[in-house]
Amino acid sequence: xxxxxxxxxxxxxxxxxxxxxxxxxxxxxxxxxxxxxxxxxxxxxxxxxxxxxxxxxxxxxxxxxxxxxxxxxxxxxxxxxxxxxxxxxxxxxxxxxxxxxxxxxxxxxx
Numbered sequence: 001x002x003x004x005x006x007x008x009x010x011x012x013x014x015x016x017x018x019x020x021x022x023x024x025x026x027x028x029x030x031x032x033x034x035x036x037x038x039x040x041x042x043x044x045x046x047x048x049x050x051x052x053x054x055x056x057x058x059x060x061x062x063x064x065x066x067x068x069x070x071x072x073x074x075x076x077x078x079x080x081x082x083x084x085x086x087x088x089x090x091x092x093x094x095x096x097x098x099x100x101x102x103x104x105x106x107x108x109x110x
Contacts, residue, residue, distance in 0.1 A: 003030070012068050033069040041065070045105035052106045063110040064095050064103045 007016040012033065019028040042065055045051050055061045066082060074080040080090045092110050094100050104110060 003028075014068050031069055031072060033067055035067040035069065038065055038067055039102055042102060042105050046107045049107075052108065062105045064105055066095075066103050070100075070103065 003017045003019040005015055006018045008014075015032045017028075017030040017032065019030070020026070021028070045062070052061065071082050074082065074091075074094060078090070078094070080094060081087050082091050095104055095110050
């Protein structure tokens with residue numbers, strides 16, 4: 001098996017890969033994204049209490065930044081669509097969970 005890149009989106013940084021295993025006759029399509037810079041930014045914003053305070057004061061609050069590959073993972077694994085207004089409670093529950101708290105841009109509960 002040798003994974004091949006079939007697409008790269010320079011805007012999102014998402015790479016789509018293709019792989020085929022002839023022994024099991026299985027095709028694999030993967031999606032990858034370098035998310036460390038975004039996570040580092042999230043952590044810096046979590047530690048910047050003034051950032052949240054200013055946002056709330058100006059009638060907005062930047063609660064989280066969720067990379068595309070995580071959006072896709074939530075949709076595929078949990079059926080949670082971050083773009084569906086009816087899923088807001090589910091999204092907030094995931095963001096407040098220990099597993100995904102690194103996606104938040106605030107130290108508070110969203």
